[in-house]
Amino acid sequence: MSLLDAVLGKQNADMVAKLAQSVGIDQSDAQNIVRQLLPAVSRGIKSNATSGEGLQGLLNALQTGSHERYIDHPEALQEETAKADGNAILSHIFGSKDVSRNVAAHAAQETGADTGIVKQLLPLVAAVVMGALSKQTSGKTLSADSAQNYGQAEANSSGNWITSFLDADKDGDITDDLLNLAKKFF
Secondary structure: OOHHHHHHOHHHOOHHHHHHHHHOOOHHHHHHHHHHHHHHHHHHHHHHHOOHHHHHHHHHHHHHOOOOHHHHOHHHHHOHHHHHHHHHHHHHHHOOHHHHHHHHHHHHHHHOOOHHHHHHHHHHHHHHHHHHHHHHHOOOOOOHHHHHHOHHHHHHHHHHHHHHHHOOOOOOOOHHHHHHHHHHHO
């Protein structure tokens, strides 16, 4: 299962509706914005997971963050904690608020949406992506300790699993996978 399947699959039909409600826009506008944000967030996670330290942080967050609640209960996206969780995720994967602002500005430019609305949605999209990854990793023995104990080979293996999850057609590029699946649902 790819990341987009996990985030936008039929079982999550009200996800975009809850995202739209949380920032006060209509569902079609939210869909367009999510289409622009998902590839950037996924690339950030993939890039972050290629370093041992980044992978360790990601695995720890997946293990302890309870992010799957955003998939299981999309109404949780309307809680203030969802924004805080999403901002923490963005800080970790992008490293600075400037990168997050640039991602939001680019998505706003591409969609014609207000930059302020996109900035509000970006952390929520990050929380949803982590929720999808968390659900996919539940039951798997991926941990920061295993990456540390088994050295770089183990870290590379876990990083490859995450990359594989993000790259459905295994062509080394996740952008096309995200856009193709998004088109099916929007």
